[in-house]
Amino acid sequence: MEELKKKIRDIEDFPKPGIVFKDITTLLRDASSFNRAVDLLGHRYLDQSIDLVVGIEARGFVVGAALAYKLNKGVILVRKPGKLPYKTHSVSYELEYGTDTLEIHQDAIESGQRVLIADDVLATGGTVRAVVDLVRKTGGEVVECAFLAELTFLKGRDRLRDVPIHSLIQF
Structure with missing residues (x-):
């Protein structure tokens, strides 16, 4: 994991002063590192009953699509x-510096489908908490984040105490 x-590089004072942003684009551009990360994450779920993978805008799209x-x-x-473009469910949530809203198609997940939620970095948990709530609103069951x-x-x-969490790398 150390490699x-x-x-992952640090970007000082982004998106605002005092924050050190963990930039995964440097990991993504290195083919062997990206492949290794996806293989390690994916291997965890090979024998689990998962129907769909949910990717969170925007870097979570990369992680989610690769895992799917x-x-x-x-x-x-x-x-x-x-x-x-279609009918959506939405949820608004608190950020450290305001509020935000996320949406999912109403027909994206069928009731009872088992879902893996994927994103690049777990920070304060606000965004993924909102996504867990959205998945449940559609009738989906969250297997893990x-x-x-x-x-x-x-x-x-x-x-996220009510949801299993797995992170490949910890800072």
């Missing part, structure tokens, strides 16, 4: 308002 961890391909499952996109990396000092797991 993968080294592929690895697991031979469909991928569902959770997007910001106005980006999905998977992340390339986790910022443990932000205690995002505390907002």
Whole structure:
């Protein structure tokens, strides 16, 4: 994991002063690191009963699509308002610096389908908490939330106590 961890660079003062952003694009551009990360994450779910993978806008699309391909499952996109063309469910949630909203197609997940939620980084947990609530609103069952990396000092797991969490790399 240390080699993968080294592929993620720090960006100081992004998106605002005082924040150190974990940039995964440096891991994604390195084919062997990206393949290794997807293989390690995907291997965890090969023997589990999963119907769909949900990717969270925007970097979660990359992680979610790669995992869906690895697991031979469909991928569902959770997007910001106005980006999905069909009828949607939406949820608004609190961020450290305001509020945001996410949407999912109403027919994206059938009642009882088992869903893996995928994103790049678990930070404060607000975004993924909203996605868990959206998946449940559609009738889906969240099997687990998977992340390339986790910022443990932000205690995002505390907002997700009712959902299993797996992160490949911890900071």
